[in-house]
Amino acid sequence: MWQIVKAKVEDIEAIMSIFKQCTKILLEANIDQWDGSYPTVEIFQHDINEGNVFVIKEDQKILATITLNSQQDDQYKAIKWKFQLEKVLVIHRLAVSPDAQGKGYGRKLCEFTESYGAENGFEVIRLDAYSGNSISCMLYEKLNYHRAEGYCWFHGNKLPFYCYEKRLV
Secondary structure, eight states: OEEEEEOOGGGHHHHHHHHHHHHHHHHHTTOOSOOSSSSOHHHHHHHHHTTOEEEEEETTEEEEEEEEESOOOGGGGGSBOSOOOSOEEEEEEEEEOGGGTTSSHHHHHHHHHHHHHHHTTOOEEEEEEETTOHHHHHHHHHTTOEEEEEEEOOTTOSSOEEEEEEEOO
């Protein structure tokens, strides 16, 4: 039975392994979303210490991860958001282990985010998704996230990141 729990510092190795495996698969598919330089161990140490990283575990194995906080990148200021609300929850670094992909864990993390956001008084969820990764973009669109006007550019990628949002209230 799987469960979503807050990540612990001892989970960093497994989380980083998921990102390394996903990066390899993405690059093999000519999707330059990540290049191995991001995310870093230090980012996860900080986010775990802040209580912002969640993982899906099954039989003590980490299958997927997501970071949730209210930190919006400076580029978000230039995005034309549909919902001009103050209490914003931001999705960062959602990844599913390659051997667990296609089983709905990405959807489960998004549904968890919506429940977590509503329970904690957030009004809207925002995120950015690499436009070259059609699978992640389709996930958010299937879950009724609205694509905002404008783009973000990160990590020297060839393609922009789309920005999505979903109102909770």
